[in-house]
Amino acid sequence: MKKPVIAIDGFSSTGKSSISKIIAQKLDLVHLDTGALYRGVTWFALQNCCKEDGNVDLDDLFNNFHHIHLEFKNIENELVLFLNEINITKEIRSNQVTENVSNVAKQAKVREFLLDHQRKLAEKGGIIMDGRDIGTVVLPDADFKFFLTASIDERTKRRYQELLTLGIDANEDQVKQNLIERDKIDSEREVAPLKQADDAIVIDNTEMTKKETIEKILNYVENF
Numbered sequence: 001m002k003k004p005v006i007a008i009d010g011f012s013s014t015g016k017s018s019i020s021k022i023i024a025q026k027l028d029l030v031h032l033d034t035g036a037l038y039r040g041v042t043w044f045a046l047q048n049c050c051k052e053d054g055n056v057d058l059d060d061l062f063n064n065f066h067h068i069h070l071e072f073k074n075i076e077n078e079l080v081l082f083l084n085e086i087n088i089t090k091e092i093r094s095n096q097v098t099e100n101v102s103n104v105a106k107q108a109k110v111r112e113f114l115l116d117h118q119r120k121l122a123e124k125g126g127i128i129m130d131g132r133d134i135g136t137v138v139l140p141d142a143d144f145k146f147f148l149t150a151s152i153d154e155r156t157k158r159r160y161q162e163l164l165t166l167g168i169d170a171n172e173d174q175v176k177q178n179l180i181e182r183d184k185i186d187s188e189r190e191v192a193p194l195k196q197a198d199d200a201i202v203i204d205n206t207e208m209t210k211k212e213t214i215e216k217i218l219n220y221v222e223n224f
Ligand code: DC
Pocket: 012, 013, 034, 035, 036, 038, 039, 101, 102, 105, 106, 130, 131, 132, 133, 134, 182, 186
């Protein structure tokens, strides 16, 4: 039986990844969090391609793509991201990566570098991929496209809680400013900006629990 290809796009901290992960388990699909790939490239850049002022040297990064090997490994049913055989799950959630990732992700060369990788993973179907440009650019022929949104205050609350749970120091005001800034960079970039596909189903989950959002998506998908 053919399994669906599902694209989930939307703003930061709308629950895209955790929701996609649960839907993947329920429908026996592979889940790919594409934001983790952009975070992985950013982590590599911060470690290996930095200028003296601490900012990423983009040309140096572009010249070193061939040294970046990103791979998801299935460990106890969790897809864990490895960079050059090193588990970088925790590192990619650090504040340093979060503050730099949108500027790395807006580079056309970075997007091109990751595009084939993402498409190849979807070739066999049976996948739910979450990100910013999945329904518009990466998988324009996806069987289902959803676009998640929620108010900035609700998203701030969620991200703040997530960071505390991960044991990462956080300040709620800074979390909010970072979300606003990332939304702006992600939406205004020239290549593959964050925007809803014309044929996407929009879900505003400000007032919805995670469970309700999952049920809503499953209602659309279950008759595939
Ligand atoms: O979903 P996230 O917060 O982990 O994503 C990190 C950054 O990566 C986000 O600021 C935008 C970028 N991103 C992107 O440009 N395209 C994607 N498909 C996924 C993420």
